[in-house]
Amino acid sequence: DVKVTQSSRYLVKRTGEKVFLECVQDMDHENMFWYRQDPGLGLRLIYFSYDVKMKEKGDIPEGYSVSREKKERFSLILESASTNQTSMYLCASSFGTGDTDTQYFGPGTRLTVL
Amino acid sequence: AQSVAQPEDQVNVAEGNPLTVKCTYSVSGNPYLFWYVQYPNRGLQFLLKYITGDNLVKGSYGFEAEFNKSQTSFHLKKPSALVSDSALYFCAVRDMANAGKSTFGDGTTLTVKP
Numbered sequence: 001d002v003k004v005t006q007s008s009r010y011l012v013k014r015t016g017e018k019v020f021l022e023c024v025q026d027m028d029h030e031n032m033f034w035y036r037q038d039p040g041l042g043l044r045l046i047y048f049s050y051d052v053k054m055k056e057k058g059d060i061p062e063g064y065s066v067s068r069e070k071k072e073r074f075s076l077i078l079e080s081a082s083t084n085q086t087s088m089y090l091c092a093s094s095f096g097t098g099d100t101d102t103q104y105f106g107p108g109t110r111l112t113v114l
Numbered sequence: 115a116q117s118v119a120q121p122e123d124q125v126n127v128a129e130g131n132p133l134t135v136k137c138t139y140s141v142s143g144n145p146y147l148f149w150y151v152q153y154p155n156r157g158l159q160f161l162l163k164y165i166t167g168d169n170l171v172k173g174s175y176g177f178e179a180e181f182n183k184s185q186t187s188f189h190l191k192k193p194s195a196l197v198s199d200s201a202l203y204f205c206a207v208r209d210m211a212n213a214g215k216s217t218f219g220d221g222t223t224l225t226v227k228p
Contacts (some may be wrong), residue, residue: 040123043218045215058215102163103148103160104160107156108157
């Protein structure tokens with residue numbers, strides 16, 4: 001089975017702090033994604049990556065950056081956390097470049113910014 | 115641009131009754147359609163997908179969905195609901211012309227009562 005793990009289930013940070021959210025997948029997937037999930041807004045794509053060291057902006061990239069130095073690891077960075085970034089963050093991965101690929105999700109990180 | 119709508123925030127059914135969770139979509143080309151489920155305190159899990167071929171797609175846990183091109187719909191169905199089906203359900207669409215990016219609906223909370 002595909003396993004996608006996220007470094008923390010719950011995280012509390014203060015406004016202005018730099019925050020790192022880590023995601024690791026163990027199935028040699030090419031694609032990795034970061035979403036945020038907010039009630040009534042569904043999942044919104046922040047960034048995604050097709051390969052090591054490459055990244056593409058999603059629908060809401062402002063205030064975020066990403067890093068993919070190794071194929072299995074995709075990090076989401078909040079350079080200066082703000083209260084409106086309090087949310088559930090979900091990482092996902094998929095196998096290849098085919099449009100039919102199923103995404104496999106991690107358990108999520110619930111981030112609270114005070 | 116691609117979009118997906120889940121018109122019902124909440125669906126309530128009695129155990130043993132059939133259930134339907136609605137999804138409509140908009141894409142410029144051919145759609146790839148997905149259903150995911152999120153159980154409480156867990157990440158999203160893949161249920162089923164439509165890529166091409168038979169309009170009736172069968173997935174995990176006894177769920178199925180019917181692709182209707184004329185109505186641009188992809189409703190999720192199950193003949194007999196279980197209390198354990200209670201969860202948050204997301205429909206997602208991917209346009210062949212927008213490779214790599216899926217758009218998710220806002221989610222529908224299904225509650226099955228004994």
